[in-house]
Amino acid sequence: MSIIATIEQLEAIYGQPNDASTVKVANGVTPQYRVLIDKSPFAALATCGPEGLDCSPRGDLAGFVRVHDEKTLMMPDRRGNNRVDSLRNIVRDPRVALLFLIPGAGSTLRVNGRAQVSADAGLLASFRMEGKAPRTVIVMTVDEIYFQCARAIVRSELWNPDRHVDPKSLPTPGQILADMSENLVGGEDYDRAWPERARQSLW
Numbered sequence: 601m602s603i604i605a606t607i608e609q610l611e612a613i614y615g616q617p618n619d620a621s622t623v624k625v626a627n628g629v630t631p632q633y634r635v636l637i638d639k640s641p642f643a644a645l646a647t648c649g650p651e652g653l654d655c656s657p658r659g660d661l662a663g664f665v666r667v668h669d670e671k672t673l674m675m676p677d678r679r680g681n682n683r684v685d686s687l688r689n690i691v692r693d694p695r696v697a698l699l700f701l702i703p704g705a706g707s708t709l710r711v712n713g714r715a716q717v718s719a720d721a722g723l724l725a726s727f728r729m730e731g732k733a734p735r736t737v738i739v740m741t742v743d744e745i746y747f748q749c750a751r752a753i754v755r756s757e758l759w760n761p762d763r764h765v766d767p768k769s770l771p772t773p774g775q776i777l778a779d780m781s782e783n784l785v786g787g788e789d790y791d792r793a794w795p796e797r798a799r800q801s802l803w
Contacts, residue, residue: 625746628670633745636709637673638663640700645675645738647696647715649689656686665698666727671742673698673711676727676734679801687736690715696740699748704759706750713743729803 604610626633641662646655658664658675666674677687690696694714701708716739724733757763771779773794777786 625744627744628742629667629673629745630670633709633747634667636700636702636707636747637665637667639705640665640702640709642701642703643675644699644701645686645696646699647686647689647693649692654685654689661729665700668739673713673740673742674723674727675738675740676724677717677736677738678729678734678803687717687738690717690738696738698740706753708748708753709745710748711740711742711745713741715740732803 604613629637639662641664642657642659643665644655645658646653648654660676660678664675668674677684694716696713696715698711699708700711718737718739719735720737723737724735727734727737753759772791774786774788774791777790780786
């Protein structure tokens with residue numbers, strides 16, 4: 601196996617990026633990039649900590665990541681499994697990245713920066729949904745932001761319904777939990793109860 605170990609080796613293979621790959625990078629949210637953020641109902645949040653890296657899915661109604669100003673994004677931490685892996689990382693290492701997806705669109709949006717976790721009562725209240733406020737809000741300072749071209753979306757046919765996988769062909773969460781716990785957790789009862797449990801705890 602031939603391992604690439606230096607930047608010079610990489611550049612010998614790939615060369616230099618073209619103008620379109622570099623001129624798109626901004627150090628704050630531009631009006632065009634704000635449109636992409638406002639239209640996105642899903643983002644992957646990457647964080648890092650002493651134990652390593654983590655990437656967490658974040659989804660809500662489109663525009664759930666609030667553009668406070670050109671340098672500041674705010675994202676509510678909605679109800680989940682209480683592992684708080686991302687939050688644990690952020691309080692120890694502020695470096696974060698976001699990858700926004702927009703259903704039906706080819707372009708994605710990448711944001712790199714630093715974040716803090718806020719429990720300010722007024723800020724939490726401003727993110728209420730169905731009367732329920734998040735317990736914290738991730739406040740991100742934007743260092744760089746840029747769109748990613750559509751090649752990955754096109755190659756994967758991500759939005760093509762004809763390529764959707766039949767959920768029945770996949771192991772269910774209940775099956776995975778049962779297998780991992782020697783049937784102490786999960787199983788059919790877990791899968792049967794999950795849709796209603798999720799409906800009652802979305803916010």
